[in-house]
Amino acid sequence: MKTKKLTFSALMIAIGIIAGNLIYIPVGISKCFPVQHIINILTAVALGPAYSVSIAFAISLLRNMLGTGSLLAFPGSMIGAFLAGYIYKKTNKNLYAILGEVVGTGILGALAAYPIAKFIIGKDVAVFFFMIPFSISTIGGSIIAYLLLKVNENVKILKNFGIK
Numbered sequence: 001m002k003t004k005k006l007t008f009s010a011l012m013i014a015i016g017i018i019a020g021n022l023i024y025i026p027v028g029i030s031k032c033f034p035v036q037h038i039i040n041i042l043t044a045v046a047l048g049p050a051y052s053v054s055i056a057f058a059i060s061l062l063r064n065m066l067g068t069g070s071l072l073a074f075p076g077s078m079i080g081a082f083l084a085g086y087i088y089k090k091t092n093k094n095l096y097a098i099l100g101e102v103v104g105t106g107i108l109g110a111l112a113a114y115p116i117a118k119f120i121i122g123k124d125v126a127v128f129f130f131m132i133p134f135s136i137s138t139i140g141g142s143i144i145a146y147l148l149l150k151v152n153e154n155v156k157i158l159k160n161f162g163i164k
Contacts, residue, residue: 037141
């Protein structure tokens with residue numbers, strides 16, 4: 001089972017890196033990345049919070065190393081991934097995982113991005129500056145993730161893969 005989880009994780013990281021080079025919305029110093037939110041929710045539901053946060057961290061790190069991401073990807077993706085996974089683990093409800101991702105990224109991740117932007121990147125932005133772009137990105141990605149989870153209910157993709 002661990003091999004299947006690691007394989008699925010590697011697949012999600014690869015998708016995150018490839019899609020990160022193709023699909024993003026630049027907003028000032030941030031790059032909003034709806035595919036990350038899809039990955040966060042799918043991995044939160046399939047693998048749990050630890051794997052979800054680890055995958056979000058790996059994607060953020062690799063995108064930064066490749067020059068296609070920003071430091072703001074870390075709080076934006078990892079907080080949402082954790083909250084989605086944690087809430088799903090407690091409730092076993094897809095909709096609550098999605099809500100966790102939206103709140104975790106759109107509100108908490110956006111607030112956590114402020115000190116990084118101000119003190120590390122050196123950009124003078126308002127405390128709530130990232131809430132709108134992060135929320136738009138996470139809501140878009142969450143809608144797609146919801147549709148994929150609905151398809152999974154009928155087709156059992158994750159179960160056939162041996163994950164859930």
